[in-house]
Amino acid sequence: MSRRMLVAILIGIVAIALLKQYAGTENSPAPQPTATASAPSSIGSLPQEAVDTIALIQSDGPFPYRQDGAVFMNRERRLPAHGRGYWREYTVTTPGESDRGARRIVHGEGDEYYYTDDHYGSFERIHPPKLVK
Numbered sequence: 365m366s367r368r369m370l371v372a373i374l375i376g377i378v379a380i381a382l383l384k385q386y387a388g389t390e391n392s393p394a395p396q397p398t399a400t401a402s403a404p405s406s407i408g409s410l411p412q413e414a415v416d417t418i419a420l421i422q423s424d425g426p427f428p429y430r431q432d433g434a435v436f437m438n439r440e441r442r443l444p445a446h447g448r449g450y451w452r453e454y455t456v457t458t459p460g461e462s463d464r465g466a467r468r469i470v471h472g473e474g475d476e477y478y479y480t481d482d483h484y485g486s487f488e489r490i491h492p493p494k495l496v497k
Contacts (some may be wrong), residue, residue, distance in 0.1 A: 407493065
């Protein structure tokens with residue numbers, strides 16, 4: 365058997381194995397959201413900067429960062445699944461940081477709010493009162 369033929373067979377075996385593995389993941393159940401369902405006892409349990417960001421969201425801005433209001437893709441699947449554009453993300457400033465930092469509020473079209481302080485590693489659902497009219 366020639367060396368080229370052997371390499372071709374090995375490539376074929378690897379390709380088949382990868383296709384089988386990929387096909388098996390399509391039928392796997394999607395990971396469940398890991399956001400916590402418990403709400404803070406009050407909005408006062410959040411950092412003041414998060415409260416300020418919620419007030420900006422509720423008053424429709426203006427926002428301090430051009431990325432605020434961008435579509436949050438939920439790639440980590442830690443929030444409930446919805447169609448593209450349902451979730452929007454907003455920066456929660458971090459004192460002492462020279463960039464946007466890791467803190468965000470993610471707001472859903474159904475008026476859900478989630479807070480993360482570890483750049484989407486985990487979320488806490490929050491139920492803020494209407495802060496502005």
